Amino acid sequence: MGEIIAGLYEIEEKIGSGGAGIVYAGRHIRLNKKVVLKADKRKLNIPIESLRREVDLLKELSHTNIPQVYDFVQHEGTVYTVMDYIEGESLDRLIKRGERRPQREVIRWLCQLLDALIYLHSRPPYGILHGDIKPANIMLKPDGSVCLIDFNIALLLGEDGAVQVGYSRGYASPEHYGSDYVDSMRAAHGTASRGTGSGSFSGHIFRSHISEENRDPVLPFENQTEKLNTELTEALTDCQTEKLGDDRTEALRSDEAKGSASGGSSSRAKKTVMLDARSDLYSLGATFYHILSGSRPKEDAWEVEWISRSACSPALAAIIKKAMSPEADDRYQSAEEMLQALQSIWRNDKRSVSLRRARNTAVAAVSFLALAGAACTFVGNMERLQRQQALTYAEYSAEALRKGDVTQAVVQAMNAMPEEKNIFDAPVTAEARLALTNALGVYDLDDGYSDKDVIKLPDIPFKEVISPEGDKLAVIYAYELSVYDLNTLQCIERLPVEESAFSDVLFADDNRILYAARGGVCLYDLEKKENIWTGKTATKLALSGDGKVAAALDRRDDRVMIYDTENGEIKGEVDLGGRHLPVPENDRFADPADYVFALDHDGSLLGISLDDNSVNLIAADGSDQRKTVYGSDKEASFSGGFAGGYFAWSMDNGSAEFGIVDAKTSEAVAGMESDMPFRVRTRGEDIYLSNGDILEKITTDSFSETEMAYVPGKKIVDYAVDGSRVLLVTDQGIGFMDKTAEVEFTGEQDIQTDFGAIGGKYAATANRNAPEIRVIERRDHDDKNVLDYDIDIVHDESRISKEENSYMLFNYKAFEIYDDKGNEKAAVELEDPERIYDQQFRRDDSSYLEVIWYDGTVRKYSAEDGALISEETKDKPDENLLEIFELGDYRIETSLHNVPAVYRNTGYRVKKNACLKMLDDEGYMTYASSLGDYFLTEYVSSEGSRYGYLLDRHFEKVAYLPDLCDAWNGQLYFDSGKGHIRKSRLYSLEELKSLGEGVILKAEERK
């Protein structure tokens, strides 16, 4: 039985001894639990209470990797600390045996010990330093975990008092040997003092003194058993610890000064020792250095060698190395930091780094590709949508142009063009450009009528009249009369009219209108903007041929008032005997032209149709002289008027009649019947008569009939005459007839038109379903003439010479050459024109016409003088009329029965000779050439008219070129066959846009 301590514990055996005391293995008598009893060697003159406090503090420690302290007992003058008995062996035994454990196990131990150190270093109030970590102070338990034993309990006090700081050479940090030692080592190794201001250490620093004698303690590894808890402590006397403030350097200096005078019983020299958590980390690092390498690290921390690759992985070696940095500031600043480094060892391994780098590179590359792809898709999609929108706008533009609304066509075409301010804006599409070019009509150089614009009205129109000089238009719609300037299309005046669908308006002259105002007939001055005179209410008006007399009738009334046009003086009244103008069933849809209400030249005779289905001539002087020219009991519609001394009339009641009577005698002088309605208009001495598809003029001086227009397949609905110009309104569109006696139809044929007016250079048409007036302008482009030729010269093509000083007009039968002043230079008839295969105008070294016959004969005629330059016989040409037009990198092949196709000449990007595009069109392609950045294709239609297209580099149409005959030197030439060749430059996109903006601006100003 061993010694009983404090009646509680039995000592079983001595297991170790050291500077601080003897260590026994024992057991708790009652609990029969194995314990360790550590007899404290310190003198009992240390107050027992302070020892108790030590143990009390230790008893509070609870960590898996630190032995539990249970008790503190005193026995026979010796103080015993009772703590956990740790099964296992110390690591120094492992080392001594030369046993090498797997690195991963060693790392696990390291983590556990760091865990313990974190715990210790964080104990309040100042943390607890171990102070003497070494293999002997680490127990390896049977379960494979480790336990840190024998830490310097005195270093937990943190108050003035004796402290024993133990160290073991090789494991102890440089600061264990004192600050002088550190300084000398720095000097020896050529490293500068860092002072105490560097690094990030913020823990408690234990400052102690060591004696010189005790700088070289003996390692107590002698006589150890397997279960030996080794302990090595260095007995120190007169040691003090001081809590240093934040200003460590300062405190140190003051204490150094004090230290030398601290006195005590020491006769030994004292060295300043400053330990902190980093010192423990050094020792821990050194311990594992030994475990991994098998060699104890050198005492001189500056000379410790790297652990070799064979001993451990470089990553672990680096951690150990950092922990063992000679300078405390270079080590891990806390156990937590070192533990984090250890726990990040996977992450920091080079292979992990490499893998992560590869991953990041791959992610970056894939992300970049995906982003680039997404960006391209996004941009492409934006542009696709823009393109689709542009196509839609282009269609809107074409539709508006078809209806004559030029402004709207330009607006929509401009909408189809993005502003191209950023990468999301698609380039202008060919369709948009084509729409704008068509809307602006910049390449339409033929003289004739073309749409100017559409005037929008508040309501559908009933009547329209153009002023004598043709620059004003008066329109009546529900309850209002508007007058427009036809040059600017601006509204000059708006006037309220009689509430009737049959309000009326006439131009007394270019600046005065006679109209059925609310409250009475009015003569209004458009310049002065004032009424000249006002008469009685009226809905129907007429002016005498000389303009001096006006007749006005309210259709609800049976009395016609005759006025002096100038002053409104009533010159007479015509009593209709209770009769009225015919009343239609539906006011709104009746044709206001289906009546006769007219004065003769001097206003003495009134022609009028009445509700008894009669047409009458009545004296306007109120004498009640009247003659009935026509009468029927069947309801009918009428038209008529005075021409010269005659009165012409027509009637339609299912069958139609036309008649001319002498105005004075009312004797019929001519007449005819038809199953199609007649419409009669008169102007001066002339009578105009339409019937079905014919329009005739009858001159009253000779009664000669002249066919004005013949429109087979169409029906003339209405017409208007202005001198030699006639506007025809048919059931299939409108047409114009001018001095050439040709009827030229303009615009789309399916736009409904019910009536029209013509005057000066304008015409206006309307229908009773749409609140708008279509204004058509007669344009001539004489300013663009380059050649005037005899209109009777029949030719298919016109070309300009290379020098631009002569023009050749030719067909298969003959050719004529003119100089630039229009003088004929040559006229040559070609032989055997029926056998001519083809003609090509060429501009090589000189300009010439190449004529090819089917038999292979090829003749070249000079474009200067028409002389035969050469004649040769070649192979018979291909009867398919195969033609190839070379256009640099491309060529266009066309033949008689095939659609022209574009081919690539070079193999860049596209397979050589690959077909890129088909150029399908109604006409037959006769020529193709390059024109700057564009291509030009020329066609002849089935009707024989010539036209062309300007194509962009994608062979998309960007401009329609009616009557195109040639292109040379950046200029376009047009020949409509009407006696002129005209020239135009190529308009750039910016110019077109600028013109478009001008049109829109003018329209805005009109509003």
Place this chain on the structure above:
Amino acid sequence: MVLFNISRVEILFYGGLALTAFALVLGMIFAIIHLSRKSRLERTLSEEYGDPARYNIQSRGEKV
């Protein structure tokens, strides 16, 4: 730009789609390769270092 008769807009749009699809496929391939390498590396590292990141640290309050 006339490239096989395809316009720039179509090249951008469809090319972008193709590029994105290619990036996704490439990403999947990289992911498979990466996961395979990572798995092998983890085995190697586990063999060498154990798994210190998974050790519960009592001083941090983790259950040991």
